[in-house]
Amino acid sequence: MIPSVLPTYNRAPFTFVKGEGSWLITDEGRRYLDLGAGIAVNALGHAHPELVQALTEQASRLWHVSNLYQIPQQQALADALVEKTFADTVFVTNSGTEAAELAIKMARKFWYDQGQANRIEILAFEGAFHGRSTGAIAAAGSEKMTKGFGPLMPGFKQLPFGDLEAVKGALGDRTAAIMVEPVQGEGGIRTLDDSFLKGLRALCDENGALLIFDEVQCGMGRTGRLFAHEWAGVTPDIMMVAKGIGGGFPLGAVLANERAAAGMVAGTHGSTYGGNPLACAVGSKVMEIVADDAFLAEVGRKSALFRQKLEGLVAAHPEVFEEVRGLGLMLGLKCKALNTQVVQAGYDEQVLTVPAADNVIRLLPALTISDDEIAEAVARLDRAAVAVKAEA
Ligand SMILES: *Cc1c(COP(=O)(O)O)cnc(C)c1O
Numbered sequence: 001m002i003p004s005v006l007p008t009y010n011r012a013p014f015t016f017v018k019g020e021g022s023w024l025i026t027d028e029g030r031r032y033l034d035l036g037a038g039i040a041v042n043a044l045g046h047a048h049p050e051l052v053q054a055l056t057e058q059a060s061r062l063w064h065v066s067n068l069y070q071i072p073q074q075q076a077l078a079d080a081l082v083e084k085t086f087a088d089t090v091f092v093t094n095s096g097t098e099a100a101e102l103a104i105k106m107a108r109k110f111w112y113d114q115g116q117a118n119r120i121e122i123l124a125f126e127g128a129f130h131g132r133s134t135g136a137i138a139a140a141g142s143e144k145m146t147k148g149f150g151p152l153m154p155g156f157k158q159l160p161f162g163d164l165e166a167v168k169g170a171l172g173d174r175t176a177a178i179m180v181e182p183v184q185g186e187g188g189i190r191t192l193d194d195s196f197l198k199g200l201r202a203l204c205d206e207n208g209a210l211l212i213f214d215e216v217q218c219g220m221g222r223t224g225r226l227f228a229h230e231w232a233g234v235t236p237d238i239m240m241v242a243k244g245i246g247g248g249f250p251l252g253a254v255l256a257n258e259r260a261a262a263g264m265v266a267g268t269h270g271s272t273y274g275g276n277p278l279a280c281a282v283g284s285k286v287m288e289i290v291a292d293d294a295f296l297a298e299v300g301r302k303s304a305l306f307r308q309k310l311e312g313l314v315a316a317h318p319e320v321f322e323e324v325r326g327l328g329l330m331l332g333l334k335c336k337a338l339n340t341q342v343v344q345a346g347y348d349e350q351v352l353t354v355p356a357a358d359n360v361i362r363l364l365p366a367l368t369i370s371d372d373e374i375a376e377a378v379a380r381l382d383r384a385a386v387a388v389k390a391e392a
Contacts, residue, residue: 019046019338022369026351031345035363036354040185040217040330043244044289045366049179051247051285058281065277067270073280077253080287080388086227086235087255089170092263092275092283096216096242097131099252100179103238104135106256107177107210108155109263112332118243121174121214127161127187127357130179130214130240139179162192164199171203177238178203178212182228185217189325189332194232200232204246210237210260216252220244221290221367223328231327245325245365247286251279290367295336299367302374303328306363309378317385332356333381345384345391351377 016031016146016226018025022045024032024038037043044051050056052180058073078090091334093099104122111119122139130136137155144154155176159166178200184190204211213236218228227230229239237260240250256264273279289295307324309387314321321344322334335342339359346353346361 011200014186014347021045021367022046022074022373023185024176030350033351033373033380035377036352037364037366038306039243039247039354039362040222040364041243041246042248043222043235043286043367044218044247046248047370048247048368050063050289051249051282053341054281054285055249055278058278058295063279064273067275071275071277071279071280073284076380077280077283077287080284080291081241081253081255084287084291085255086257087237087239088258089256091254091256091269092280093242093252093254093271094250094273094279095252096214097133097136097239098271098274099216099242099254100130100136100139100214100253101133103179103212103214104139105175105269106238106254106260106264107212107266110210110260111176113263114223119174119176119209122176122307123167123170123209124156124158125176125180125184126158127184127190128158128179128181129184129186129213129217131216133356140191156380161190162185162196164196164203167200167203171207171209175207175209177227178261179212181214181216181218182232183218183223183327184329185330185362187354188356188360189330190358191325191327192232195232196365197229197232204237212236212238212240214240216240216242216365218327218330220286220366221296221328222330224296224303225328226291227297228327228330237375244290245286246279247282249282251283253283276284295367299328302367302371303331305371306331306365306374306378309374310363310381313378313381313385316382317389320385320388321350325360326363329367329369331364332360333363335359335361337392342384345387346381348387349380349384351380351384353381360386 015022141158239255310324
């Protein structure tokens with residue numbers, strides 16, 4: 001008999017009832033060091049007092065009001081994002097997938113309005129993840145996500161990861177946009193050279209195609225800059241944001257420059273919940289805390305510490321781990337043992353990591369993780385590696 005919860009997930013047998021910073025506590029009182037943070041969602045850890053306060057204060061006043069009316073909390077969040085980024089304008093969504101949908105629509109509408117309605121093609125990359133809507137799975141294109149759900153939305157092409165020559169060859173007079181994660185998350189914490197992102201920008205400038213960055217996972221301070229593309233010194237035309245921006249409350253956004261967004265006039269897009277006062281009150285507080293030079297510098301410092309310890313871990317267990325990869329506190333351990341086995345051994349040591357493609361385990365801790373917790377995390381991963389070796 002089918003379970004009452006549609007069984008689309010493989011769930012670990014833990015029931016967490018409470019969170020405190022980098023820790024999750026089960027119904028049996030067991031404490032787990034959380035290096036997954038809801039897959040880069042709980043950017044400020046669990047139950048951050050300032051977020052709890054922002055949420056509960058707003059909750060006692062007004063939860064939801066339609067976008068038929070003015071929403072000052074949404075305005076404040078958009079203003080903060082515009083002030084701190086390349087963007088001129090923001091549409092607030094509830095998720096990353098919804099942000100992907102709007103990014104696709106915006107790119108196509110742009111060319112339609114230019115009188116080039118045939119420019120509908122969006123170039124994406126192998127290993128990408130942009131969400132689970134029909135549009136987002138068509139963009140990523142992997143068989144794992146698309147099989148059985150056809151016909152897929154037409155107009156997407158996947159290119160080899162990080163291959164600028166392939167982009168050159170694929171760009172043409174039907175190209176509407178290029179969509180790319182500056183650091184792939186689900187794809188296995190795969191970084192791109194600055195030169196690749198710069199190259200994409202230059203190719204888009206030449207061809208006219210819009211450049212879309214998906215910073216749903218790598219954005220909001222995760223890499224030590226507010227957005228990962230800042231490292232490469234290039235800006236997109238459109239950017240998808242979600243996960244960390246809500247600190248655990250469902251929230252996403254599409255950021256765009258004026259040129260790219262010009263076609264999205266009244267009536268062209270909408271959302272019932274997108275930009276509601278509760279989500280935006282929390283999002284504004286997250287922005288206030290994360291978009292701060294001292295906070296971001298701390299992410300960078302802790303990243304260097306974590307990375308150095310992880311290099312030691314890899315050196316100590318070459319049979320289990322191959323390399324450390326990533327940027328900031330978006331770290332990955334490429335495994336030699338099966339990554340899911342390493343995640344499982346971590347569970348036994350009460351440390352939570354997240355598997356990704358390319359046989360990687362992801363370490364996406366709260367950006368507020370302490371130095372002691374980093375040391376504790378590596379000690380637990382070390383014991384997990386010993387256990388994996390013993391099983392082999
Ligand atoms: C998680 C993710 C999404 C989808 O976000 P949802 O909020 O799950 O819809 C899109 N792109 C990237 C890079 C992601 O990591």
